[in-house]
Amino acid sequence: xxxxxxxxxxxxxxxxxxxxxxxxxxxxxxxxxxxxxxxxxxxxxxxxxxxxxxxxxxxxxxxxxx
Amino acid sequence: xxxxxxxxxxxxxxxxxxxxxxxxxxxxxxxxxxxxxxxxxxxxxxxxxxxxxxxxxxxxxxxxxxxxxxxxxxxxxxxxxxxxxxxxxxxxxxxxxxxxxxxxxxxxxxxxxxxxxxxxxxxxxxxxxxxxxxxxxxxxxxxxxxxxxxxxxxxxxxxxxxxxxxxxxxxxxxxxxxxxxxxxxxxxxxxxxxxxxxxxxxxxxxxxxxxxxxxxxxxxxxxxxxxxxxxxxxxxxxxxxxxxxxxxxxxxxxxxxxxxxxxxxxxxxxxxxxxxxxxxxxxxxxxxxx
Numbered sequence: 405x406x407x408x409x410x411x412x413x414x415x416x417x418x419x420x421x422x423x424x425x426x427x428x429x430x431x432x433x434x435x436x437x438x439x440x441x442x443x444x445x446x447x448x449x450x451x452x453x454x455x456x457x458x459x460x461x462x463x464x465x466x467x468x469x470x
Numbered sequence: 471x472x473x474x475x476x477x478x479x480x481x482x483x484x485x486x487x488x489x490x491x492x493x494x495x496x497x498x499x500x501x502x503x504x505x506x507x508x509x510x511x512x513x514x515x516x517x518x519x520x521x522x523x524x525x526x527x528x529x530x531x532x533x534x535x536x537x538x539x540x541x542x543x544x545x546x547x548x549x550x551x552x553x554x555x556x557x558x559x560x561x562x563x564x565x566x567x568x569x570x571x572x573x574x575x576x577x578x579x580x581x582x583x584x585x586x587x588x589x590x591x592x593x594x595x596x597x598x599x600x601x602x603x604x605x606x607x608x609x610x611x612x613x614x615x616x617x618x619x620x621x622x623x624x625x626x627x628x629x630x631x632x633x634x635x636x637x638x639x640x641x642x643x644x645x646x647x648x649x650x651x652x653x654x655x656x657x658x659x660x661x662x663x664x665x666x667x668x669x670x671x672x673x674x675x676x677x678x679x680x681x682x683x684x685x686x687x688x689x690x691x692x693x694x695x696x697x698x699x700x701x702x703x704x705x706x707x708x709x710x711x712x713x714x715x716x717x718x719x720x721x722x723x724x725x726x727x728x729x730x731x732x733x734x735x736x737x738x739x740x741x742x743x744x745x746x747x748x749x750x751x752x753x754x755x756x757x758x759x760x
Contacts (some may be wrong), residue, residue, distance in 0.1 A: 410548040422522025429551050430592050435561060436549055437594040442494075443580075444589045462548065464590050468530060468560050469545025470520025 408460045436465050450454040506706045508684050509632035509653040515540045517731045520711025527563045533714055537724035543572045543602055546591050574602040581622035588626055604636035612662040616643050627651045636688050639673040641680055648683050660690025663712040667696040678704040694730035701734025
């Protein structure tokens with residue numbers, strides 16, 4: 405199944421929830437925030453949040469900035 | 471007497487020619503507890519710093535420690551998936567136990583992107599709701615798009631954010647942003663990263679005089695004297711990044727900025743002498759023996 409992850413096409417297994425995707429990317433436990441199709445997905449909802457084909461997933465973290 | 475007439479002639483606006491009219495003569499000679507508060511949080515340092523453009527994380531930490539800043543801005547960006555896993559994160563280098571974060575919306579050119587960015591930042595920081603809103607108008611100037619800024623500010627305030635807002639040095643817009651509920655208004659001194667200093671002192675002074683919320687100069691400061699001028703104009707604080715990070719020696723510049731902010735603040739509280747066009751002897755004229 406294809407999704408757009410941080411702006412790039414990515415193939416992922418079907419039937420993955422957000423917690424599964426985060427695990428696949430080895431980001432479990434990292435300080436990140438996620439939105440899908442421009443809507444925030446709270447960390448508390450990762451478990452069980454379904455990922456659909458062509459979802460636009462953004463995973464962000466904090467960086468230095470002014 | 472022509473000399474008296476000359477003395478009464480309003481001088482041309484030289485540096486910092488805006489004496490306070492509300493000087494409190496009973497104030498102590500040293501300022502011990504001159505904190506400022508924003509959104510119910512109390513701070514001692516009136517210097518707020520960005521965390522971008524440093525050579526590395528060590529220099530970031532050293533410069534910010536030296537600056538004495540308590541509020542630091544951060545940006546949110548896409549995670550580099552699979553890359554630089556061992557690189558320390560800015561939140562580890564500047565831990566929340568020591569600093570108040572001010573996540574920004576740098577790089578946002580429309581209200582909706584800015585609102586999304588703030589929501590992501592709040593989630594990232596476990597519900598921390600203090601944000602720096604900036605919605606930019608174009609790449610060349612990075613001047614704020616005030617129409618989009620107003621729209622985003624309204625949406626964020628309705629969503630429970632405490633909004634410190636970057637805006638033009640426009641007293642009308644500053645007042646509007648205050649009235650709609652922004653917790654601090656942060657007019658630019660000059661374009662972001664330009665180091666041009668305070669281009670419109672009269673407007674900054676007018677914004678300060680009109681305001682009931684903290685006014686902080688944000689962007690455009692180049693060197694220590696610029697920061698001192700902002701404080702002498704009565705600003706509650708100054709937010710800067712490039713002026714420190716792009717100095718030849720950022721840590722030394724951080725030290726200079728800390729002192730400039732303090733000096734400017736004390737000069738403002740002390741109430742400067744009125745500037746005059748011509749001389750006024752400092753030694754007594756009476757008792758001259760020649």
